[in-house]
Amino acid sequence: MKLRYSTTALALALIVTGAPVRADMDAARAFLDAEIGDLSVLTREEQEAEMQWFIDAAEPFQGMDIRIVSETITTHEYESKVLAPAFTAITGIRVTHDLIGEGDVVEKLQTQMQTGENVYDMYINDADLIGTHWRYQQVRNMTDWMAGEGADVTNPGLDLEDFIGLASTTAPDGKLYQLPVQQFANLYWFRHDWFTDPEIMAEFKEEYGYDLGVPVNWSAYEDIAEFFTGKTIDGVQVYGNMDYGKKDPSLGWRFTDAWLSMAGAGDVGEPNGFPVDEWGIRVNDDYQPVGSCVARGGDTNGPAAVYAIEKYIDWLKNYTPPAAAGMTFSEAGPVPAQGNIAQQMFWYTAFTADMVKEGLPVMNEDGTPKWRMAPSPYGAYWEEGMKVGYQDVGSATLMTSTPVDRAQAAWLYAQFIVSKTVDTKKSHVGLTFVRDSSVRHESFTERAPNLGGLVEFYRSPDRTRWSDTGLNVPDYPRLAQLWWQNIGDASSGAKTAQEALDALCEQQESILDRLQRSGVQGDLGPVLNEPQDPEHWLAQPGAPKPKLENEKPEPVTVAYEELIQRWQE
Template sequence: MNRMTRPSTALAMALTVMGASPAFADMDAARAFLDEHIGELSALTREEQEAEMQWFIDAAAPHAGMSINVVSETITTHEWESNVLAPAFSAITGINVTHTLIGEGDVVERLQTQFQTGENVFDMYINDADLIGTHWRYGQTRNLTEWMEGDGADFTNPNLNLDDYIGLASATGPDGLLYQLPVQQFANLYWFRYDWFNDPEIQAAFEEEYGYPLGVPVNWSAYEDIAAFFTGREIDGETVYGHMDYGRRDPSLGWRFTDAWLSMAGASDLGLPNGVPVDEWGIRVNDNFQPVGSCMDRGGATNSPAAVYSIEKYVDWLNNYAPPEAAGMNFSESGPVPAQGNIAQQIFWYTAFTADMVADGLPVVNEDGTPKWRMAPSPHGVYWQDGMKVGYQDVGSATILESTPVDRAQAAWLYAQFISSMTVDVAKSHYGLTFIRDSTINHESFTERAPRLGGLVEFYRSPERDLWTDTGFNVPDYPRLAQLWWQYIGDASSGASTAQEALDGLCAEQEAVMERLERAGIQGEFGPALNEEQDPEYWLSQPGAPWPALEDERGEPMTVAYDELIRRWTE
């Protein structure tokens, strides 16, 4: 597999000669690209690859010479798109693509600016399907279902094969229309040192101290025991920590919690893909999907006992079991830390980091290239019940706004299909390990590579992958509401407020935003319609979320052998 991030020599020569000019857009650049970066790493045969590239050349002809601008967050997959696929697409089609990489918060900010001004800031955004509630309500995002039958029909790949995409449900609104096209996808799972968990001396010491076997924690009480057991222990000359997280007051701290932390604790209602009527943000909706409350006095659960429990556990574990510097880190800074070799487990770990955890020479990789670590389902909190959301899955998706001129939207749509095409997706997935297609997940090359990926392939080949979902329909304005989370959670993380105080403030601010949306009426019949305030005890006595406080917020710790989990995934 070629893991280069710059165009190859052959492709670079083609780019130089052709200059991505429409007069020269032909199969020479395509063949150079296929030779250097695709080869056998494709779900298609070479003949089929060339046929698909020829379709892109022909479809792009009306817009050859155009320059378009695309933006995405900076993760490994998007780096490959920006550095390899964008130049290749430009040379092959004659449509010049500038694929800009910025922080995720900045992507959302630019998107919000285009919403508000109507000016075409970018021709396409690769942004999370977490915004589906926003895109569906505001009507400013082109729905791709109608687009592919209308202005985008002549620019829609006959080999797009939507049935092959695994994340379409996340990008589909309650109206059944597709608003975004997935181009990368990753789950939030549990990460642990498999070698340490299987060391007989460590196993014996743990069982002697806690009275049950060391294994993958099923619930938070077991996770806490394991964190306490490993923290401060000396292994291979290193002082080990039993937990890793981050706590800096930074926009990325918000994702740490909106990415399903409250539902993992058990704060939301039962229901998949998201709790109904109360979701993992604690927002309640009525039967028409109108948000009606976030605080308990309106029927929400953002400040409920289960939510408070979730924040208290986060703060306690960060302060007691993680490296001292973790409290001052953000998402990007904390991500590489487990690979340094002194972290025993991490409850909240994105599989997007897999690509950076398997490099030869790392302390967490064996000499034969196999990992010393594994991934497994994240444990759940004491309020969690069967039928609740299990965990979070990020579905980064191509999004084209109505304010983008039609011709530029057509060119951007071609690029979206190119970077997620059956020709390129296997090779792209080997680089970034963010699967979007069934044909890629089941490709023979991933069967061969699976032993080096710590359970990632087994997870994505299992039906259980569908139990990890992104933010659902209840969130009416993701950009405005998401920015509130890191500020209030930051107060709890730093000790400036208690968990209850932070969540009381957060739910009140969420409702203030929703009140403004309600008064403005800009989201029509699906916009917020807040309930009247009443004693929270009324809602706590009703079935479902918000759930009343439990006397025992620990519960009986439970673990399971990792090999048993893998057997469940593979069978």
């Protein structure tokens, strides 16, 4: 399927010249003709009716300038370059949709929280901050908003039940705090063509005694990484793993995005472990954080967490291109598409759009990929019922410090970029699904063979088993910045994994203690446990778990076709 997108000439003219804007159904029809066509779950008549609703609802705000901010990924580039100008032309509300780094988005949001200054009228920020937003109550909870001040500007066709990520943006009070705009999972990526090559399969079976396939556990992943590293295939030197290690903020996401729970740290529970989550933070029954270090019942520095970091470092050193140790997330992301990586455990489906471009070494001439995606394998400490991976849920967020009229105008834009009129086309461009109706659209049935398992994954019940950072993290902006610095010390060799995690959990508890003393989060804030001998907690059921005598259990693999069949069933 060839995809193109372009704003209407009218929309561009309005933005570039700064001419006065008025709500315009002709602009809506031009947008539908040029941009949407039949890539919508709505009929043309239904599309026009939805656009007319936006025109009518936007009338009180015509001529208003609003500012939106998001991180820079393909989906948000499409929103900024195409949907924002179209929205301006259709509604008369001028939108500036800024694209900046993910860390910068959090910094801007944190500034608005601390100062009360309206820096942006809407943030598209990850649902990782749900624990922060719920405790600080500085964002509008959308449940009350849609029934109150936002009622007149809430699309009757919004259809919240169609969204697949609302569990990530809902707090224990049952209120919705953010509206998903894009989401993508962290899965396993591998070269299907190599894994199904008879000669390579026979060689692996002879060397390791079991079938080459999708690794179910880290033991198999490690064997496969060892097997492929150093081989020459298709004229290139191959590596069995891809990762990155530069001491940079993006290194923090690499680990807060569920790496510890994939290893088996934390407790059973979906969407997140309870009472100990994937950051190793323990909460009580009221979701008040009570500790991060093992001495307080946390698991940030427990044996499973140490194992998680040590495996990452071992694989980075032994099975990964040497340059990767000095790379950031954005630098490492394109490397598998160059054709010399056999597998990658920690791979985001947001890379899909850039991995299926014509002419890449990982693409066949018929437009199908040589690679596939599958569930990530789990570590030695993992047990059934635990979180299996991370899913980014970038979500529209309205701060309470934003004036009501500006929040209302921004809310219209948020609904426009996830509207049923627009969402299927946007999903084709960015491949970051938020609506069930879009992923089930017939156009994705047609395109599925070219997307390496993405459509099958998002049509399966499994999609809910990948989730974002949960409610145990009371202040994401402050706590998240601790991770990259401490993990960077372990990655560089300045500290052992145990030393780095000891420092990390102590620093997390220092912030929890300050939050407790300040009382700023009221009854939802931390109430730290008194430290005890770590053995007390290691002897209790659940997390933290004592060190295993054998951290490399028997390797297990499964045929990719069997996984796909499970998803399809």
